Amino acid sequence: xxxxxxxxxxxxxxxxxxxxxxxxxxxxxxxxxxxxxxxxxxxxxxxxxxxxxxxxxxxxxxxxxxxxxxxxxxxxxxxxxxxxxxxxxxxxxxxxxxxxxxxxxxxxxxxxxxxxxxxxxxxxxxxxxxxxxxxxxxxxxxxxxxxxxxxxxxxxxxxxxxxxxxxxxxxxxxxxxxxxxxxxxxxxxxxxxxxxxxxxxxxxxxxxxxxxxxxxxxxxxxxxxxxxxxxxxxxxxxxxxxxxxxxxxxxxxxxxxxxxxxxxxxxxxxxxxxxxxxxxxxxxxxxxxxxxxxxxxxxxxxxxxx
Amino acid sequence: xxxxxxxxxxxxxxxxxxxxxxxxxxxxxxxxxxxxxxxxxxxxxxxxxxxxxxxxxxxxxxxxxxxxxxxxxxxxxxxxxxxxxxxxxxxxxxxxxxxxxxxxxxxxxxxxxxxxxxxxxxxxxxxxxxxxxxxxxxxxxxxxxxxxxxxxxxxxxxxxxxxxxxxxxxxxxxxxxxxxxxxxxxxxxxxxxxxxxxxxxxxxxxxxxxxxxxxxxxxxxxxxxxxxxxxxxxxxxxxxxxxxxxxxxxxxxxxxxxxxxxxxxxxxxxxxxxxxxxxxxxxxxxxxxxxxxxxxxxxxxxxxxxxxxxxxxxxxxxxxxxxxxxxxxxxxxxxxxxxxxxxxxxxxxxxxxxxxxxxxxxxxxxxxxxxxxxxxxxxxxxxxxxxxxxxxxxxxxxxxxxxxxxxxxxx
Numbered sequence: 001x002x003x004x005x006x007x008x009x010x011x012x013x014x015x016x017x018x019x020x021x022x023x024x025x026x027x028x029x030x031x032x033x034x035x036x037x038x039x040x041x042x043x044x045x046x047x048x049x050x051x052x053x054x055x056x057x058x059x060x061x062x063x064x065x066x067x068x069x070x071x072x073x074x075x076x077x078x079x080x081x082x083x084x085x086x087x088x089x090x091x092x093x094x095x096x097x098x099x100x101x102x103x104x105x106x107x108x109x110x111x112x113x114x115x116x117x118x119x120x121x122x123x124x125x126x127x128x129x130x131x132x133x134x135x136x137x138x139x140x141x142x143x144x145x146x147x148x149x150x151x152x153x154x155x156x157x158x159x160x161x162x163x164x165x166x167x168x169x170x171x172x173x174x175x176x177x178x179x180x181x182x183x184x185x186x187x188x189x190x191x192x193x194x195x196x197x198x199x200x201x202x203x204x205x206x207x208x209x210x211x212x213x214x215x216x217x218x219x220x221x222x223x224x225x226x227x228x229x230x231x232x233x234x235x236x237x238x239x240x241x242x243x244x245x246x247x248x249x250x251x252x253x254x255x256x257x258x259x260x261x262x263x264x265x266x267x268x269x270x271x272x273x274x275x276x277x278x279x280x281x282x283x284x285x286x287x288x289x290x291x292x293x294x295x296x297x298x299x300x301x302x303x304x305x306x
Numbered sequence: 307x308x309x310x311x312x313x314x315x316x317x318x319x320x321x322x323x324x325x326x327x328x329x330x331x332x333x334x335x336x337x338x339x340x341x342x343x344x345x346x347x348x349x350x351x352x353x354x355x356x357x358x359x360x361x362x363x364x365x366x367x368x369x370x371x372x373x374x375x376x377x378x379x380x381x382x383x384x385x386x387x388x389x390x391x392x393x394x395x396x397x398x399x400x401x402x403x404x405x406x407x408x409x410x411x412x413x414x415x416x417x418x419x420x421x422x423x424x425x426x427x428x429x430x431x432x433x434x435x436x437x438x439x440x441x442x443x444x445x446x447x448x449x450x451x452x453x454x455x456x457x458x459x460x461x462x463x464x465x466x467x468x469x470x471x472x473x474x475x476x477x478x479x480x481x482x483x484x485x486x487x488x489x490x491x492x493x494x495x496x497x498x499x500x501x502x503x504x505x506x507x508x509x510x511x512x513x514x515x516x517x518x519x520x521x522x523x524x525x526x527x528x529x530x531x532x533x534x535x536x537x538x539x540x541x542x543x544x545x546x547x548x549x550x551x552x553x554x555x556x557x558x559x560x561x562x563x564x565x566x567x568x569x570x571x572x573x574x575x576x577x578x579x580x581x582x583x584x585x586x587x588x589x590x591x592x593x594x595x596x597x598x599x600x601x602x603x604x605x606x607x608x609x610x611x612x613x614x615x616x617x618x619x620x621x622x623x624x625x626x627x628x629x630x631x632x633x634x635x636x637x638x639x640x641x642x643x644x645x646x647x648x649x650x651x652x653x654x655x656x657x658x659x660x661x662x663x664x665x666x667x668x669x670x671x672x673x674x675x676x677x678x679x680x681x682x683x684x685x686x687x688x689x690x691x692x693x694x695x696x697x698x699x700x701x702x703x704x705x706x707x708x709x710x711x712x713x714x715x716x717x
């Protein structure tokens with residue numbers, strides 16, 4: 001894309017955003033908040049897909065397990081969930097290592113269908129295990145700060161949800177720094193681009209896969225902890241996130257972490273735009289898939305891979 | 307001679323086998339054997355978990371008091387897992403493998419629709435505590451005299467809400483319900499609630515509403531629908547969703563500054579510790595029982611104390627006292643019938659007049675389709691100081707309504 005085209009596109013988006021903000025500011029406010037949640041959950045999946053090349057269908061269930069662990073740590077030790085998420089992330093990193101060593105590692109050279117079935121099975125095992133241990137009763141933590149609001153004139157809106165875009169930006173920035181500036185990150189990039197070549201130059205590919213999968217598990221568990229502050233959790237709560245995350249990664253293009261952020265923003269604002277019209281909320285589910293179909297068709301037309 | 311010996315031996319073998327089989331058969335239904343009750347609940351859900359526990363509590367109480375007709379009761383509990391095929395298989399197993407005398411339990415109309423053909427095959431006495439959909443009632447039909455349904459049907463629930471609000475505004479003149487807004491989850495449960503409520507409440511004032519995607523279905527962002535409700539400025543805001551939506555709805559209402567004068571929730575079950583949140587204070591709800599009933603009903607108190615003592619947990623769903631009542635209804639019917647003959651049991655059940663922990667004295671009357679309907683309405687309750695107070699029907703009331711819903715900043 002030329003500089004002029006980029007400038008024109010940026011200007012167009014800015015003007016559109018300004019018009020929306022003046023017309024109905026809540027569309028932009030809630031759209032950004034929603035986009036942040038989508039992006040922060042999808043980024044760890046994009047990381048695994050870009051480097052380990054595996055579609056983790058247990059992604060949402062790992063979020064759910066992280067949320068449950070945070071719930072029990074918070075209730076047992078009286079900790080605020082925003083503090084409890086740190087030890088939980090460490091535990092989830094270790095759980096990611098165990099899952100990788102026991103299962104994922106053994107299917108990496110198998111056909112992709114085997115990997116899908118494996119991670120689907122993992123999702124089932126995690127979901128049912130939590131169901132048996134914690135029952136299907138929704139669990140909620142009451143934290144007062146989640147309903148903090150701000151009033152500007154007649155407009156009152158919640159501000160806590162900005163934690164999601166903020167977290168998405170931190171995760172994105174952290175991952176880009178990790179991948180571009182650290183030795184392990186650079187090695188991970190090399191493995192993601194050409195695992196065989198990376199192995200030839202002496203990179204321990206298996207170790208990189210282990211680190212990336214565990215890191216992704218820890219990151220998605222952090223999102224589970226944050227989600228718990230806002231929503232009730234139950235064993236099936238993670239499932240829809242797997243679907244949305246995969247679709248966003250597909251929209252962004254595999255391996256493009258900033259692309260996930262942009263795709264989430266387009267999706268989040270589009271959804272809140274439709275939701276702002278009373279009675280048209282149901283269309284927001286369709287626009288999600290319409291975008292994905294559109295992007296995949298355009299990419300196919302241009303001869304690009306997802 | 308040899309042939310004769312073989313013949314005699316065979317005859318002896320047949321005689322002994324027949325005697326043993328006959329004796330075994332006698333023993334199966336003998337007076338020293340327990341009367342078997344077969345219960346099916348979704349055990350991973352609080353309704354099923356606590357419902358089955360409460361039924362076991364009633365069985366243990368009855369056995370401790372000497373049983374029924376000199377025999378002990380035995381409760382066999384199977385899990386429906388909220389799946390129609392599992393629920394149906396459970397009934398089949400209870401009938402064939404466990405050879406139970408009575409079926410009980412139940413939750414979720416979708417599961418029950420799968421079970422009904424199997425129940426019709428065996429036609430044993432059935433005392434059902436769940437399934438509110440009129441579709442289940444239609445599936446049972448008008449000729450199933452062995453079927454006794456305790457939970458009110460959906461149209462009965464709706465009717466009771468109308469009666470309740472009319473009574474409340476009649477008694478408390480400051481309460482206004484001229485303008486309604488119903489936020490409902492977009493699935494069959496919420497959509498059906500909206501359609502039926504629109505018909506039921508249209509005579510009481512303007513009725514408006516909008517769907518939302520429940521957290522249980524991957525949603526959980528209610529800001530848009532709450533914003534529309536706020537713009538509508540209703541006298542009464544109701545939401546029909548699931549327990550997972552309860553607290554997040556309140557949090558998001560607070561975040562956008564939405565403070566309707568009446569805030570009413572109607573999920574099938576509430577999340578654990580919902581009442582401990584300051585946001586829950588003065589929210590109205592629909593239900594059939596609350597621990598507050600202990601203040602006015604000794605059966606409720608006996609049930610509650612026994613449950614807490616036995617399981618070390620507070621009963622948090624009305625399915626617990628409902629299942630407890632089901633076992634006592636069966637016990638009293640067996641005593642009246644004097645046997646386990648199905649016809650005699652049906653007649654005895656029809657004579658039931660059981661003072662239940664739910665407040666109502668349970669008798670059975672015909673509903674729109676079935677012959678034997680127990681409870682015919684729900685109650686209107688309100689969270690006050692962390693506990694559910696019964697506001698309506700006034701005969702069971704344990705508190706007076708707090709109105710209007712206080713502002714978020716005053717909590």
